[in-house]
Amino acid sequence: xxxxxxxxxxxxxxxxxxxxxxxxxxxxxxxxxxxxxxxxxxxxxxxxxxxxxxxxxxxxxxxxxxxxxxxxxxxxxxxxxxxxxxxxxxxxxxxxxxxxxxxxxxxxxxxxxxxxxxxxxx
Numbered sequence: 782x783x784x785x786x787x788x789x790x791x792x793x794x795x796x797x798x799x800x801x802x803x804x805x806x807x808x809x810x811x812x813x814x815x816x817x818x819x820x821x822x823x824x825x826x827x828x829x830x831x832x833x834x835x836x837x838x839x840x841x842x843x844x845x846x847x848x849x850x851x852x853x854x855x856x857x858x859x860x861x862x863x864x865x866x867x868x869x870x871x872x873x874x875x876x877x878x879x880x881x882x883x884x885x886x887x888x889x890x891x892x893x894x895x896x897x898x899x900x901x902x903x
Contacts, residue, residue: 789838794902796830796839796853799823800893805886812873819876823860831857844898852892859885 803823807815829835831853839845845853863881864871876882 789842790900792830792835793839793842793844793898794900795826796835797893797896797899797902799826799830800889800896803827803886803889804893805883805890807886808877815873815876819873820871824864827857827860845896849892849895852888852895856885856888856892859888 802818807818810818833854836845836850836853840847840850859881863885867881869875870879870881
C-alpha cells in the first residue's frame with residue numbers, strides 16, 4: 782500500500798475548505814447537519830487549519846498576507862470564545878439565529894473572498 786504524504790498545500794486546502802464550509806449557508810441546513818458541521822467537523826478544522834503554526838506556513842509560502850492572517854486569528858479566537866464564554870449559544874438553533882454566529886460566518890466568507898491563491902483542490 783502506498784504512503785500518503787501531507788504537504789503544505791494539502792494543509793492550505795484544508796484551510797480553504799474550512800472557510801468555505803463555515804458560511805451563512807449553514808442557516809438553511811437542518812439542525813442535525815448544522816450540529817455535525819459546527820460541533821464536530823468545524824470544531825476540529827478551525828482549531829487545526831487556522832492555528833498560528835499553519836498560518837505561518839501560509840504566510841511563508843506567500844499564499845496569504847498579514848491582513849488575512851489577522852482575520853483568520855480573529856475567526857479562530859471568536860469561534861473558541863463562543864464555546865467558552867457563551868455556552869448557551871453552542872447549539873444548532875443559535876447557529877441559525879444568533880448575531881455572534883452570523884458575524885463569525887461573515888468573517889469566514891470575507892477571508893475566503895480575500896484569498897488570492899487557490900490551488901487545484903481536486
